[in-house]
Amino acid sequence: MSTSHIAFLGLGIMGVGMARRLIGAGFPLTVYNRNRDKAAAFAGSGATVAGSPREAAGNADVVISMVADDAASHAVWLGKQGALAGVRRGAIIVECSTVTPGWIHELAAAATVAGCECVDAPVTGSKSAAAAGELNFLVGGSAEALARIRLVLAPMSRSIVHLGGTGSGTLVKLVNNFVCGVQVVAMGEAMAWLERAGVEQAKALAVLTEGAPGSPLVRLIAGRMTAGDFEPNFRLRLMTKDLGYALREARETGLHLATAKTAYGVFQHAIVAGHGDRDMSAVVEPLRAAGR
Numbered sequence: 001m002s003t004s005h006i007a008f009l010g011l012g013i014m015g016v017g018m019a020r021r022l023i024g025a026g027f028p029l030t031v032y033n034r035n036r037d038k039a040a041a042f043a044g045s046g047a048t049v050a051g052s053p054r055e056a057a058g059n060a061d062v063v064i065s066m067v068a069d070d071a072a073s074h075a076v077w078l079g080k081q082g083a084l085a086g087v088r089r090g091a092i093i094v095e096c097s098t099v100t101p102g103w104i105h106e107l108a109a110a111a112t113v114a115g116c117e118c119v120d121a122p123v124t125g126s127k128s129a130a131a132a133g134e135l136n137f138l139v140g141g142s143a144e145a146l147a148r149i150r151l152v153l154a155p156m157s158r159s160i161v162h163l164g165g166t167g168s169g170t171l172v173k174l175v176n177n178f179v180c181g182v183q184v185v186a187m188g189e190a191m192a193w194l195e196r197a198g199v200e201q202a203k204a205l206a207v208l209t210e211g212a213p214g215s216p217l218v219r220l221i222a223g224r225m226t227a228g229d230f231e232p233n234f235r236l237r238l239m240t241k242d243l244g245y246a247l248r249e250a251r252e253t254g255l256h257l258a259t260a261k262t263a264y265g266v267f268q269h270a271i272v273a274g275h276g277d278r279d280m281s282a283v284v285e286p287l288r289a290a291g292r
């Protein structure tokens with residue numbers, strides 16, 4: 001599989017790093033991005049640039065998508081110029097975006113009609129992990145399909161966990177991001193409260209970040225909130241999307257995620273306040289301003 005031709009769709013914050021890892025590993029690569037300027041930057045770095053997902057998929061053994069959400073995924077796979085219109089029978093299609101299990105099942109059915117097999121492989125790890133090839137892939141699909149793409153995922157990954165059948169990687173990713181989203185909002189509220197209380201910030205924050213609440217995410221986010229560094233690693237609007245998907249998905253099993261609902265509302269408020277394309281840690285900004 002090391003000479004497999006790969007098509008990569010979506011060169012956002014994550015896709016850029018992942019595609020570069022594939023080039024570095026020597027895979028023949030064709031890239032596509034909706035905004036062509038981002039794809040053009042790859043032309044001199046060993047990749048072929050395609051004008052549509054359909055064109056990109058034309059001679060690929062493995063087609064990978066890393067785009068924003070269900071709508072974007074639908075567009076790159078099933079749009080008029082979508083990848084499934086051009087893909088070869090026998091290719092494996094890999095959806096790495098954080099989407100819904102329902103959409104993954106639709107996509108897998110469309111892939112079968114096109115003579116392909118679908119693997120859902122969303123990731124944990126952010127911009128720096130994508131650039132360093134240290135993502136954790138959460139895989140749903142057949143063991144046989146995963147075996148065929150393992151060498152392709154390897155240069156992008158620190159771990160590859162096979163969670164079960166189609167959609168199971170995507171489901172676990174939504175559970176993961178629900179817990180992350182709630183933590184980010186809790187840290188934002190804690191930060192705003194400590195700032196108002198007038199206690200010594202560095203000492204107070206160390207109690208949290210070095211104590212029981214100090215998850216890797218809370219530590220990272222607390223640093224960004226303190227520094228006011230909201231350059232996007234993970235866009236706030238995408239975390240909001242994930243919480244919305246988690247709420248819907250859990251509701252289908254009869255479960256009401258009360259903490260996710262609250263966090264979703266806080267993030268939505270931050271989008272309305274203009275922070276949607278900043279890092280998710282910017283959720284602290286409207287909390288800092290509230291009631292002032």
Ligand code: NAP
Binds near residue numbers: 124
């Ligand atoms: P991003 O920087 O916002 O990039 C989004 C990508 O999706 C861009 O390539 C964008 O194209 C494309 N896109 C959006 N709408 C589209 C449409 N309708 N048709 C075609 N392409 C469309 O996002 P990202 O951070 O790379 O995230 C990508 C995915 O990974 C998301 O599902 C996200 O939830 C997930 N994820 C992100 C992180 C993270 O830390 N950033 C971590 C794990 C998982 P344009 O350039 O043309 O806008």
